[in-house]
Amino acid sequence: MASCSTGRPEVSIVIPARNEETFIGRTLESIASQSWPLERLEVVVVDNGSHDRTATVVREFASNTPRLQVRLLHEPLPSRARAKNLGAREATGEILIFLDADSAMATDLVMRVIETYRGGYPAGSIRIVADSRDLLDRAFFWLMELGKRRFHIRAQMFYCSRELFLALGGFDERLQIAEDREFLQRAERSGVQVCHLSASWIATSPRRLRRLPLRLGLLTTFVRWLLAHLGIGRSWPY
Template sequence: MAEPAGRSAAIGPTEPGDRAAIDVSVVLPAHNEELYVEAALGSILGQTWPLGRIEAIVVANGSTDRTNRVVRAFAEAHPELAVRLIADPVRGIARSKNRGARIARGELFLFFDADSRMAPDLVGRVIERARAGQPAGDIRLVADSADPLDRAFFGLIEFGKRLFSIRANMLYCARDLFERFGGFDERLRHAEDRDLLLRLQRAGIAVGHLDESFIATSPRRLRRLPFRLGTLTTLGRWTLGHLGIGRRWPY
């Protein structure tokens, strides 16, 4: 049964208007992620940065499973982390990220997929980068899997990003930049992250690649088709998305 939609709730302990207390807002778009979102939130709970200075915002977009219920249960069990939930009936990755950012209180936004887990030092590393003069950037991805083929696929993606200086996938961005550049383009179905970082780069903003920490992400989409054809379709979708942005922003 679908969860009630269209509502926003602050579940954690901090006051909604208190921006000064929050360093980083972690925004998690989630569509039917009941099996993964608890682990994603748990990895935020495991950060070495003080939890009182982090908030998590889950945007459950078009979810028809128990995602909302899982988030609420997690928040009730862990009041030491401020968790906020938006139940949005409309699907859309860029829209979801923008909706989360609109209620965020942190000076830095970290956009994080709900089927992923962050390394314990990630928030601290992001803050270090931002304070050192890189107010936006993407983050190294690894496969949340022991399968050598999964690991090789994500290793290839990271190699290609470094080789061609591509900034994409999960990212962080200072609040003032995000607001000044209008956030994510909601007309895009894919590569909205690449588009935003390219706009920042074109404006002369120092956009980094954070590789001293990482995000481990689920490789489940690689297995959607038999004979690992999901790997090819995933790679094709990402490539076409980035090429589309490339046509808008030629080198």
């Protein structure tokens, strides 16, 4: 399923989606609102064994937004790493942006990614902010951003040359968490200069931070991410 596009896209946005009917429409709308020409973008959504209307929402969006090329793939085995690897293999753009299905891109994000890529950085993490006005939600992601800036932690959603991604073998499909962190660490060990793009942002849902009473989700999520950063529990269920 795809709309008409002229030539090869410069950027492919890869989105793994499992039971994301509530969020995926807004995620796609944020891509359609990019300041970069839509004819030079491609969206690859990988339905990762959903049991809801995720695929239907994607198809309806594609039908209503003919200027943007949208492809829907299916990976039945639940695994973010596996779904993203499939999307990256099938993508045709020179640059990949990995975007979560419950997140939205700033309108200038693709433009900033292309500027940074052309500036000599083949890969880079992207500033993440809370899609929320709640002070605790915002503080949590501010703390994550501080780690990226002060301690050179490269993780979460990022962009990457497709050629580099495939050359490094993509994500480790044994991992349930921090597959992005592990990939970017591998890229750095191979000699790639991995930057952090802070001139734009991705707003993401804080739902994981709210899944326990008394806001204990903040603590459990932080501890889990910290352990994963240290290389502990990356293959545990998440």
